Amino acid sequence: MPSASITTRKSKGGGRRYAVRFRIGGRAFPVQHGGSFKTEREAKERLRFVSGELAAGRDPSLALRALLETPARRTLREHFDTFMESRVDVGGKTQALYGNAQSRLRSLAGLQPQEITPAHVQAWIAENSAASEHFPALAPKSLGHYLSTLRQVLDFCDVTPNPARSPKVKLPERIREEVSPPRSDEWQAIRANLSKRLLLVARLIECDALRVSEALGLTYGDIDFAGQRLRISRARTKGRTAGQRWLPVPLELLDEIAELVPLEDRHRDRLVFPRITENQVRDHIYRACRDAGIAAYSPHDLRHRRCSLWYADIRDAVGLIKWSGHSRPSMLLDTYAHVVLDPAEDEWRGFWQAAYAAERAPGVVPVWSQPTEVGRDAAA
Template sequence: MGSVHAYATAAGERRYRIAFRRPDNTQTSERGFRTKKDAELRLAEVEVAKARGEHVDPSTARITVERLGVEWLASRENVLKPSAYSSLASTWDKHVRPKWGDRSIGSIRHSEVGAWMGELAAHETRKATDGVPAKLASATTIRRAHGLLAAILDVAVHDRRISRNVARGVALPAKSRAMTRRYLSHAQVQLLADEARHPTLVMFLAYTGLRWGEATALRVRHIDALRRRVSVEENAVLVSHEIHVGTPKTHRSRSVPFPAFLSLPIAQLAEGKSRDALLFGDGREHVRLPASRNGWFTAAVKAAQAIDVDMPRITPHDLRHTAASLAVSSGANVKAVQRMLGHASAAMTLDVYADLFDDDLDAVATALDEAKRAAVVVNPLSRERDRLA
C-alpha cells in the first residue's frame, strides 16, 4: 500500500503528496493535493487501478503526438497499399502534425479535439475534386484527420500511457449520401469510344466494370478468349507520379466476363505481345490515368458532348458506374453485379447502387398482383368442382 505525506510549499502553504510503488515495483510519488482527503482518494484510485492492471503512470503521458505519430505511420507503411499509406501520410503532414505534433498526449482534452473538428470544417475549401461533391470531400478529409489522431491515441492507451482516448466520441460530419452518379447509355458509350484515343479501353471499362488500375494492369495471360473472361489479379495505382502494382482493392482475384463484341478488339490488342505483356498500351508501360483538366479522356467527353447534348460530364470511374447500370438494365441480379464489380458483399452493391434496383420493386408489385389475380380465378373453379363432385 502507498502512503500520504504532508509538506510545505515554498510559499509556506500546506500540501499533500502520495507515495506508492508502480506495477514494476519502482517507487514514485504524486504531489500537489490541497487536502489530505484528495490525496487519499487519489491513492485509492491508484491501488484499484494497479489491482485491475489498469494503472497509468502520468510521467509516460509526456511523450509528444509527433513521436508516437511517426512510429505509428512507420508501422503502417508495409501493411497498407501505397495509395492508402500516401493518403495517411498526407493527412498527417497537412492536418495532424501541425495541430498536435508538439503536444504531449496527456495534455490533450476531449473538448479541444471537438473544436479542431469545427476548425477543419470551417477551413475546408469545399471545392469538388475529381468529380466528388464538395461536401463529401470535406467530410472525408475531416473524418480521416480525426481517425489518424484517434489511432495514435489508441496506441497510447494500449501502452498504458493514458487511461482513455479523448478523441473517441467526438461528433463527426456525416458522409453525404446525396451523390449523383452518372450513367451512360449504350449509344453514349459508343460515341465516347469513337472520340477517344483508347477506344477499346473505354468500351472495356464500360462493359466490365473494372477499376482503372485493374484494367490497365491486365496482361495478355489474364485473358481467356474461349470463355470470354479476364482474370483480375493485379492493380496499378499512380502514387506520387509513380505506378505501384499490387493486388486488387479487395486483395482477392476475380473472374469477370466481357461481351462477345469485345473479343475482336481485345484480340487485336494482344496480337504480337508476349503473355506477360500489358494488354492495354504498348505492353511495357501502364496506361496512366489521364489528367482531369486536359487529358485525352476529358477531350473525348467534350467532343462527344458537342455531338450529343445529353452526354454528361464524366470521369473514367463513371464508366464503372455505367457498367453496373447496363448490367442491371439487361436483367442481371444484384449477386451477379457484385461479383462483376468485386464488391465485398451484395449488401455493399445494393448500398452503392440502390437507385438502379428501383425497377425491381415495381416488378415485385406486378408479380404479386398477377399472383393474386390468378388465385382469385382458381378459387371459384375449385369450389365449383367440389360442388359437382
C-alpha cells in the same frame, strides 16, 4: 562499496544547508554531489532516491542529470512519419491515405500527442469541414478516413485514453447521394473525345464494370483469350476478397487487346496497359467531358453505369455480384436499384444477356462471344 550520506553545512546567511554526497564504489571513486536542500526532509528524500539507484547498480548521477535536460519535443507530424515508416504491412494506396491525412493535420500538427484532447480533435474536424484559403472542405467520408488514421497514430504513440476515440468526437452527418452515371448519349460523346491511347481501357472499364485499379493492374496472365474472359485476382482488387472474380469479355475488345502486343511477347506478368496511371485515366475522361460539353464524370462512373445497366436489365442482385465484385447483394441494390438508365440503348446488352443465360443454364459451356437466342432477341 557504494555509499551515500547527508552532510550539514552553514550557509552565508547563517542558516543550514543539507547536502547529499555519494560514491558509486569504494574509496577509489570520487565523492559526487547529489543535491543541496534547505530542509532535512528534502535531503532525506534525495538520499533515499540515491541509495535506491546505488542498490539497483545504477549511477545516480545519470538519473540526476536527466532531470536537468529538456526532453526532445516530438510533434504529431513527426510521429506520423514514424508511424508511416513502421506500417510495412500495408500497400501503396493505404500509405497514400496516411500521407493525405498528415497533410490535413493543420492545428494538430505542432502539438505533442500527449497534449491532444478531445476538444482539439473536434476543432480539427470543424476546421477541415469548412473551406479556407489554402484548404478545400473535406467530405464527411474523407474526414472519417482521416480520423481513423489519427486514431491509429495516437494508439501507436501509446496515448491513453485516446482522445480521437472519445465519444465526444463527432463527425458531420454523411448524406449518401444516389449515383448518376452517364447516359448512353453521354457515354458516346465521351468516347468520341477520348484519346486513342485511353479509349480501350475506358471501354473495358465501362463494359465489365472494372475499378480503375483493377483495369490498370491487368496482366496478360489474367486474360483468357480462349475462354473469352478476364480474371480480377485477389491481390489487385478492393479489399482483396469480394472483388476476386472472372468476367466475360466481348470478342471485339479481346481482339483489340490482342493487337496491343504480339503473341510471342505476351509474358504472364506483362501489364496490358503499361505506362498508364489512374490520374491519367481520370484527367482524360474529365477532359473528354469538357470537350463534349457535358457534366464531368469520373472513371468510377463508368463502373456505376455498367452495374446500373446490369440490374436494370437482369434484376438478379444475387447473380450479378459475381460480376460486380460486391460482397453482398444489398450493396448492389442500395446503390443501383433506383438509377434510371435505359438498357435498350446499351451496345453490350445482347452480350450480357447471353452471358447470364449461359451461366444459369446447366451443362452449357459459356462461350460469351456467341449470343444465345436471348441475346439475338435483345439485339433485334
